[in-house]
Amino acid sequence: MLPESIASLPKAELHLHLEGSMQPPTVCELTARHGITVTEQEVRRRYAYRNFGDFLETFKWVTSFLRDPQDFALIARHLAEYLLSQRVVYAEVTISVGVMLLRQQRVEDNFASILAAVEPFVRRGLRINWIFDAVRQFGAEAASRVVDAARQCASPSIIAFGIGGDELSVPTKDLRRVYDQAATAGLHRLIHAGEVGGPEKIREAVELLGAERIGHGIAAIHDRDLMDLLADRRIPLEICPHSNICTGALALQLGRLRAGMEHHPLPSLFRNGIPIVLSTDDPAMFHTTLLQEYQHASDLGMTGNELRQLAQMSFDFAFERQHSQVQADLRVDRQHGTS
């Protein structure tokens, strides 16, 4: 069991998709709003994947029920409740704006509804900033419209632009201009890379796009020089252990038919000096929680001190620096041995 001293630490969660946080009952509530009957059993059946392609198909299916601003408010509220249950005080949450645009929704209306839904949670100690995410396989032009949408929403809480989806689709160099546009709009640069792709995808993300954190990046284990580069430049990997098992990404990276948690390279990446941001990715779709991910890290042999460092790193590498106060509190707690 995860020691209470770790479980009770205030935490930040930096790689988390709003749409991947819909628990089966939430999906049913959502479909019912639109007169569609979906059972929890069906959602659970869909939330099991043979490979990464399967997962992307389910993501498409579940997001097809997000049709109006109230739908987004509903899932944002449920996400905020979940985050508080995990002792999360700060989160950077990814929204699939690329999917909203594909479905010809008004991003500004959806986003306003999301903001209003989470506003009451600020008083309960939870602060959220947002990452506008494009879908790689939709192409660079579509990604550029995601940056435009961020600009139009004009909210200081939109802090970063990211790209997810099929990292083997569009070549990295074709995304360069979009990332320059994002930086001009004042957004930090994120990307999913080295999840199912090779280490070269991570290197390209850093060198061509100026990525400031890498989503997943487990392929770094194949390239010693790249691991040194990430450690030297202090570019964190957003590691989501259970996600890598569920999507088959870890098995793929290790060239195995099946990979279990015991095969996850989290401890070795960490001990090679690479900053790690421990995250859940899509907690509902991968049947996990942030506390369970800390449990996984513990099961992998990481010490109490290392787990504390993980908790601290999620604050250190957050884009919002105002959380220095939380960090200071953590340090004081540690000095007094109270947590």
Ligand SMILES: [Zn+2]
């Ligand atoms: Zn992700």
